[in-house]
Amino acid sequence: MAVPPGSSSAPPGTGQTPVPRKWLGLAAVLAAMIMNLLDSTVISVAAPAIRADLAGTYAELQWSAAAYTLAMAVGLLTGGRLGDMFGRRRMALIGVAGFAAASLACALAWSPQVLIAARIVQGLFAAVMIPQSFGLIRDLFPPQQAGQAFAALGPVIGLSTILGPVVAGLLIDADLFGTGWRMIFGINLPLAAFALIAGGRALPTRPATARRSRLDLPGVVLGGAAMFMLVFPLMQGRELGWPTWSVAMLAGATPVLAIFAWYQIRRTHAGHTPLVDLAVFAKRSYTSGVVFVIVFFGAIAGITLAIGLFLQLGLGFTPLGASLAMSSWAIGSFAGSLVGSTLTPRLGRRILHVGLVVMAAGLAGVLVALSLAGIGLGGWDLAVPLLAFGAGMGMIFALLFEIILGDIDDHQVGSASGILESLQQLGASLGVAIIATTFFGVIGAAALHNFDTAAAPRLRAELTTAGVPATTREQIVTSLRTCVHDTENATTPDAVPASCRTADRPATPAITKAIAAAAVDTHKRDSLAAARTATQLALALTALAFAIGFFLPARPRRHSVPTTTTGASHGK
Secondary structure, three states, X not given: OOOOOOHXXXXXXXXXXXXXXXXXXXXXXXXXXXXXXXXXXXXXXXXXXXXXXXXXXXXXXXXXXXXXXXHXXXXXXXXXXXXXXXXXXXXXXXXXXXXXXXXXXXXXXXXXXXXXXXXXXXXXXHHHHOOHHHHHHHHHOOHHHHHHHHHOHHHHHHHHHHHHHHHHHHHHHHOHXXXXXXXXXXXXXXHHHHHHHHHHHHOOOOOOOOOOOOOOHHHHHHHHHHHHHHHHHHHHHHHHOOOHHHHXXXXXXXXXXXXXXXXXXXXHHOOOOOOOOHHHHHOHHHHHHHHHHHXXXXXXXXXHHHHHHHHHHHOOOOHHHHHHHHHHHHHHHHHHHHHHHHHHHHHOOHHHHHHHHHHHHHHHHHHHHHHHHHHHOOHHHHHHHHHHHHHHHHHHHOOHHHHHOOOOOHHHHHHHHHHHHHHHHHHHHHHHHHHHHHHHHHHHHOHHHHHHHHHHHHHHHHHHHOOOOHHHXXXXXXXXXXXHHHHHOOOOOOOOOHHHOOOOOOOOHHHHHHHHHHHHHHHHHHHHHHHHHHHHHHHHHHHHHHHHHHHOOOOOOOOOOOOOOOOOOOOO
């Protein structure tokens, strides 16, 4: 969930001439929000089906999720300002049209590279589309009705978060017109058509609120470069064997970020509008909040993708089965947000710590379920832990951004919320990069141990029953051991390692079945170990967020311009 950057700079409703068809205009805004929510969440369910169809490497699978959030993080640095300069209605409609075109490109993608490129374009247009939503709602409704309009956002966002993964699973399993996973992007087209038609008829045209000064393009390039240098090595390093240049790129992100900050200060002193108002970082509470958001959303985005991969690639769940198994997480998030909104006035900042404790309990429950059920884990085993995880997350969402912005002056809220939203998306990208890379790394690292301790003894017993001589039996076990190791450590999962050639093996049905069962059993156990490690990493990040939370303001401060939530956490 996210605060629309730039939206907080929207002028408050002034009771100007009533806008006809304002509820139709609100529906157009909500349709745009729903598109962003869907495309932020569907990859956690759809990634295995996409990889099976388009092939590609594990890194490319991760990029199909991270490309959207990383591009959105870069685009949000200037997306809100475009609405101020050229009008929110115009930029919102341009964003919707571009998002629809990019969605069509995603649906028609014929390779992982094309899909990733289309996802980048999607993210950039989302960064143009979403920041306008808050200001447009304020333009549509007079002050006395604005509360009713904003009250509609919570249920729509909550229901979209719940239904997004489930709808993705249904569409993939339904395979409408033979489209398979492609329909998860195709569904954006009718939503976009409605948003464009309804928005064109009902959204008001208001004067630009900022002069059309030159955009800070060098700042965009420097900021985007620093983000890319953080994410790219983490995403590609394992596949490439962690070459020296990948470590150098990761280290180089810090000086590039320093150059970006220096350039923003210089631009401010020269009298130009900076891309980022660095003055907001003078508030310790805000700086702590930025770190909190990066850690918090990184944990959420990373673990939801890892669990989705574990269920489908590891245990063989269908997309619909995986989405239903994970649906309690979204239900918990919706319920938790209602609880959090009720308790925040009384608890203030403590609601963050309560939510983090509940999240941690949910993650601990996932670890218990993984340990007790093992490779026989079913969807119901995760229902209660993921419900708790989602409930804690929802409690935090309730007023997280208002708490972080608690010490920010009113005239800085727009810039501060924009930076916060951008870094939230960056945190999601980093979470996917770190946790998913760890997930695939553990699969490879655990292969020999799991084969030796579980699969090999049973394989030897089955080969003995099949009458295979001892010498041949050991040759088969040793050969399969090498094959399993090479397969689990491959960066391109569809490639068959040379060690997996079976021409010299006895080809009786019983032997073939025993060998296949041993390979499958090992892969399930490797995936189980990877899921455990990913969950432990998410639990560590949750604990880190708990510590950071003590540096945030004790209570949210109600600014003259309120904030809201318009995006999804994962997938982000």
